[in-house]
Amino acid sequence: MNVKHIFIFLFAIAVTSAVKNYDGYKVYKVEIKTNDELNVLKQVQSRNIGEFWEDQFDVSHVVKIMVAPARQVQFLEVLKSADVEVTEVIRDLQGTTESLFSLNWNQYHSLDEIYTWMDELAAAYPDIVSIYSIGRSFEDREIKGVILNYKPFENRTLIGMIEGTLHAREWISAATVTWIIKEFLTSTDPQVRALAENFEWHIFPVVNPDGYVYTFNH
Known part of the structure; x- marks a missing residue:
């Protein structure tokens, strides 16, 4: 650019x-420590479970992922099952923005x-x-x-x-x-x-x- x-x-x-409303949307942060964690996050991305705020990411990168209310349980279950540490950084994106x-x-x-x-x-x-x-x-x-x-x-x-x-x-x-x-x-x-x-x-x-x-x- x-x-x-x-x-x-x-x-x-x-x-x-x-114009989109983001009521209930959350933003999570993940520090990618291993290739296994990287692969899990790429699966999350390919399955459209969350929207990544970074265009590209790799091991040692920190990524932020926006997750719709309907996908939050699934998102956390996928990461928990793979022992990927995740931190909630924005509880309600719409409220934060407004x-x-x-x-x-x-x-x-x-x-x-x-x-x-x-x-x-x-x-x-x-x-x-x-x-x-x-x-x-x-x-x-x-x-x-x-x-x-x-x-x-x-x-x-x-x-x-x-x-x-x-x-x-x-x-x-x-x-x-x-x-x-x-x-x-x-x-x-x-x-x-x-x-x-x-x-x-x-x-x-x-x-x-x-x-x-x-x-x-x-």
Whole structure:
């Protein structure tokens, strides 16, 4: 996927949303330790018992698998019978997606609200999300963002950078960038998952905090 296609795809993420309902869907995590475990997971995939969020996986990889309510008993029985350790990481995918903490996309949010939301993400996803600051503005406001890294123990050569709100009144820019963060954390679309997990993302919703705050007050 080249740079042009990446930005087109990011735009598509920002302006569309999935209509499917995921009530009761769970997400499980498995660390593949042996070839036998790998073969069991490939059987799960081929039998459509669960939807894998990784396009490719092998021994020593960690995979996340989304499982529909009707398939959860079967999924756990298959893994248990093969002595494959599994961890539930999302109990209710629909609820997680709908209530992603303090932010929503029905209104524009202040700088403090956006920064608080990012802190909440870092607390909720400590293995994936970390807070990062690139300095302070002229009026001494922090220029704050997040780093999303699904594979923190791997040496990364691919780093993605997204910046929003370079111009003060472009409120839609901050909303777009925060929406992309949400999708990278919660989307079940395999293409979104691949994009989210194969890059280390450095994302800054508001790189002009002084101007953004000014437009909220004037």
